[in-house]
Amino acid sequence: MSPTLILTSVAVYTLVVFGIGMWGFRQSKRPTMEDFFLGGRTLGLFFVLAATWSTLFSAFSYIGMPGAYYRNGISFFGIAGNILFNALCMYVIGSRMWAVGHKFGFINATDFFAERYRSNWVCGIAMLISVASLLPYMGLQIRGAGLTLQGATNGTISFETGLIYITIVVLVYVMLGGFRSVIYNDVVQACIMLVGLVAAMFIITAKVGGGLGGVVAKAAAVDPRLVEFPGPLGIWTPGMVLTTALVIGLGGFSWPQISQRMYATRRLKTIKTLAVVFPIAALFVNIPPIFIGLAGRVHYPDLKNADLVFPMMMTDLLPPVVGIIILLAIMSAIMSTVSGMILSITSILVRDVWVRFFDPEAATEARVNVISRIMLVLVVAGALAFVFWGPKTLVGLLIQASGPIMMQVLVVLAGGLYWKRATKEGAIISMIFSELFLVLLWMKVIVMPVKSIHNGVWAMMLGIVLYIVVSLLTKPAPKEVIDKFFDIFDKEKITAK
Amino acid sequence: MNAGKKLLLIIILVLLSFGLSVPWQKVAKPIFLGFIPAPIFYLLVVHILFVIFIAYLAYRAKLHGRVDDEKAFLAEIESERRKS
Numbered sequence: 001m002s003p004t005l006i007l008t009s010v011a012v013y014t015l016v017v018f019g020i021g022m023w024g025f026r027q028s029k030r031p032t033m034e035d036f037f038l039g040g041r042t043l044g045l046f047f048v049l050a051a052t053w054s055t056l057f058s059a060f061s062y063i064g065m066p067g068a069y070y071r072n073g074i075s076f077f078g079i080a081g082n083i084l085f086n087a088l089c090m091y092v093i094g095s096r097m098w099a100v101g102h103k104f105g106f107i108n109a110t111d112f113f114a115e116r117y118r119s120n121w122v123c124g125i126a127m128l129i130s131v132a133s134l135l136p137y138m139g140l141q142i143r144g145a146g147l148t149l150q151g152a153t154n155g156t157i158s159f160e161t162g163l164i165y166i167t168i169v170v171l172v173y174v175m176l177g178g179f180r181s182v183i184y185n186d187v188v189q190a191c192i193m194l195v196g197l198v199a200a201m202f203i204i205t206a207k208v209g210g211g212l213g214g215v216v217a218k219a220a221a222v223d224p225r226l227v228e229f230p231g232p233l234g235i236w237t238p239g240m241v242l243t244t245a246l247v248i249g250l251g252g253f254s255w256p257q258i259s260q261r262m263y264a265t266r267r268l269k270t271i272k273t274l275a276v277v278f279p280i281a282a283l284f285v286n287i288p289p290i291f292i293g294l295a296g297r298v299h300y301p302d303l304k305n306a307d308l309v310f311p312m313m314m315t316d317l318l319p320p321v322v323g324i325i326i327l328l329a330i331m332s333a334i335m336s337t338v339s340g341m342i343l344s345i346t347s348i349l350v351r352d353v354w355v356r357f358f359d360p361e362a363a364t365e366a367r368v369n370v371i372s373r374i375m376l377v378l379v380v381a382g383a384l385a386f387v388f389w390g391p392k393t394l395v396g397l398l399i400q401a402s403g404p405i406m407m408q409v410l411v412v413l414a415g416g417l418y419w420k421r422a423t424k425e426g427a428i429i430s431m432i433f434s435e436l437f438l439v440l441l442w443m444k445v446i447v448m449p450v451k452s453i454h455n456g457v458w459a460m461m462l463g464i465v466l467y468i469v470v471s472l473l474t475k476p477a478p479k480e481v482i483d484k485f486f487d488i489f490d491k492e493k494i495t496a497k
Numbered sequence: 498m499n500a501g502k503k504l505l506l507i508i509i510l511v512l513l514s515f516g517l518s519v520p521w522q523k524v525a526k527p528i529f530l531g532f533i534p535a536p537i538f539y540l541l542v543v544h545i546l547f548v549i550f551i552a553y554l555a556y557r558a559k560l561h562g563r564v565d566d567e568k569a570f571l572a573e574i575e576s577e578r579r580k581s
Contacts, residue, residue: 074534081517081540084547091555099564103574212532220525227534228525242518268567272555279548283541290537488570489562 002320003156009324010149010165013331017173020184024177031366033355036178037107037347038264043183045270049277051183052261054190054336056086056252057285059144061197062330065286067307069293073219075231077290078241083282085249086258089410091275093253094262096417098271099488101263107351108260108344109413114352116416116485118477119424125431126409127352130256131345133405135379138341139387142167142380145334151311152327163384166331170339171380175373179264182339189332194284196329199322200314201288207317208295219294222301226294239452247456251403254410256348257340346375401442404456408434411463417489419471420482426471434463498558506558513550516543 028035043051068076097109106112110130114123146163157165173181201212209215216227225232229241253259265271289310296309299317303309314323350372355362362368411430415422438459440446448458476482521539529538559565 074537075519077537077540078517078519081544081547084513084517084544084551087548087551088554091551092560095561095564099561099570102571213528216528216532216534224525227536229519229522229536236519238518238520238522242514245517268561268564268570275555276548276552279544279551283544488564 003153005320005324006153006327007156009328010331013328014169016188017169017185017335018176020188021173021176021181024173024179024181024184026177027180028177031369033107033347033351033362033368033372034105036369036372037343037351038260039179039183041102041264042266043261043264043270044266045273045277047183047187048261048265048270048274049281050190051186051336051340052258052274052278053281053285054186054193054332055257055261055340056337057193057282057333058141058337059148059330059334061193061285061289062326062333063144063148063307063310065289066293066296066310067305069290070296070303070306070309072231072233072235073223073226073228073294073297074290075229075236076293077286078229078236079245079248080282080286081241081245082247082249082252083279083286085246086253087275087279089250089253090262090271090278093410093414093417094259094271094275095268096489097259097262097413098265098268100417100485103488104484106263108256108263108347109409110256110348110352111356113412113416113427114356116477116481117422117424117427118481119428120356122412122424122427122431123352123356125428126412127348129405129409129431129435130348133402134256134341134345135383135386136390137402138338138345138380139383139385141334141338141341142170142384143387145331148311148327148330148334152323166334166338167380167384170335170342171376174339174342175376178369178372179343182336182343185339186336189336192325192332193329193336196322196326197285197288200310200318200326201291203319203322204295204313204317205291208299212291215291215295215298218298222297226297237452239450240454243452243454243457247404247407247454247460250410250460251405251407251456254406254413255341255403256344257337259413260344260347342376342379345379346372349375349379401438401456404438404454404459405435407456407460408438408463411460411467415467415471416485420486421471421476422467423471423474423477425474426467426469429470430463430467433466434459437462498560502558506554509550513543513547517547 029040034040100106100112104115110123110126113126114120142163145166146159149157149162149165150159173185205212205215209218219226223232230236262271292310292313296303296313300309300312314326318326350368354371362371408431412427416427438455441448441455441458519536519540521536524535526535528534554560564570
């Protein structure tokens with residue numbers, strides 16, 4: 001791929017992204033938080049599907065997943081089941097989030113916590129967990145974009161230039177139209193991602209093994225363990241497959257940029273259909289890396305860094321046009337993930353810090369848009385600063401454990417929506433101690449007796465126990481709070497009406 | 498939904514989760530359709546069964562009380578907004 005071709009394609013892509021951002025800006029109807037962060041709660045099925053799909057799948061699908069299949073063979077596909085737990089959450093928890101969001105005007109999960117538990121502490125702790133979990137992950141994505149552009153252009157675009165370019169492009173389109181710009185861009189980016197990944201799978205496997213079946217047969221000849229569980233490294237035992245899928249699925253739903261989509265949806269029916277269609281759509285991202293990774297193992301049997309397998313095949317095996325599509329697909333994956341994260345973190349900071357504590361009137365007034373845009377810049381600057389200058393051990397831990405960290409909040413979210421007896425004390429103790437326990441497990445200060453269970457699941461089990469026990473031991477929430485949040489979910493009340 | 502039906506749904510969920518955990522270890526053959534290794538094929542079957550389970554929950558099991566009558570719920574919110 002010549003640098004000129006890459007630069008021209010990136011420039012055209014940038015113009016398209018800006019154009020869509022501007023379109024989102026023009027679609028904005030009212031200068032309110034609800035409009036800027038949730039697009040006025042008008043999301044239909046096609047948009048919510050494309051947006052959730054492209055936001056959830058990051059550059060990991062292109063770089064990390066083929067590398068993982070290279071190392072583990074098909075056994076890595078075991079964790080693809082995570083998407084089913086994610087979809088289950090969409091229906092079971094997302095439907096109730098939709099209901100309370102529409103009824104009480106919540107913007108994100110944390111402001112639901114403040115009202116449901118009548119506690120700024122619950123809201124504040126959940127907010128801290130969300131920001132701590134997302135900020136480094138977001139910085140990492142932006143950093144990955146810089147590296148991708150540098151690598152693809154053989155240094156014509158330097159790492160710093162690539163990084164600044166991606167940051168500015170995402171910032172501009174998010175600032176222009178907020179949620180609408182993000183969603184419209186997500187749709188286009190989802191299409192590029194889909195085309196890129198599927199095309200790469202067919203072309204690479206045709207060249208390496210004469211087709212999908214040929215690659216599987218050749219991989220089995222290289223090492224028979226590549227086509228069976230628990231894989232060549234012996235990692236993917238039943239316990240590890242199930243608990244990792246649980247952690248990724250539940251953690252993925254807990255990420256604010258995903259759960260927030262439930263508030264933004266116009267109809268409950270859309271969420272129900274999303275929960276059914278999403279796991280099928282996800283297969284289009286989860287299946288191609290299997291064959292790309294196996295083809296890599298056949299083509300380059302002794303790679304030291306397996307994560308380089310897809311970029312190397314991109315350069316060696318794909319025609320320039322497809323290579324460009326893949327490059328744009330990787331950038332799309334990064335941009336869609338980052339834009340969703342930026343908007344979610346900003347909404348949390350604006351709604352739960354600025355509006356809650358300093359300026360309650362701003363929620364429905366035009367100045368909230370100015371505040372939100374200033375906060376967007378601060379969030380991106382914070383993410384980059386944290387990744388570049390933050391303490392290395394902490395940054396590494398937060399990036400690796402981003403999903404499991406957020407998963408601990410899910411207990412409090414699901415409990416708040418389903419269990420009348422849940423109390424703020426239970427929520428606070430559950431979140432603090434499960435997160436602390438997770439950190440201790442991650443740092444190997446505590447080692448659990450059963451090793452084939454993911455650390456996140458151990459922490460979640462502790463969180464559930466503490467949530468239940470402490471809630472039962474403390475004073476129940478006031479009756480008006482219970483009535484406010486549970487009347488709408490009460491079947492008897494329908495009959496009474 | 499009565500307690501028996503809830504219990505049945507939980508049992509089905511546990512069984513499906515067991516299926517997702519890939520109990521068929523060290524199985525490599527047959528290769529279905531010429532390119533899908535057996536473990537992936539079985540997983541895809543469980544995947545589809547799980548999707549059917551979610552579809553049943555979403556469209557048949559009424560888990561959300563009054564909210565399940567979406568039109569009435571939205572109309573109620575609209576009328577409350579008008580009043581306020």
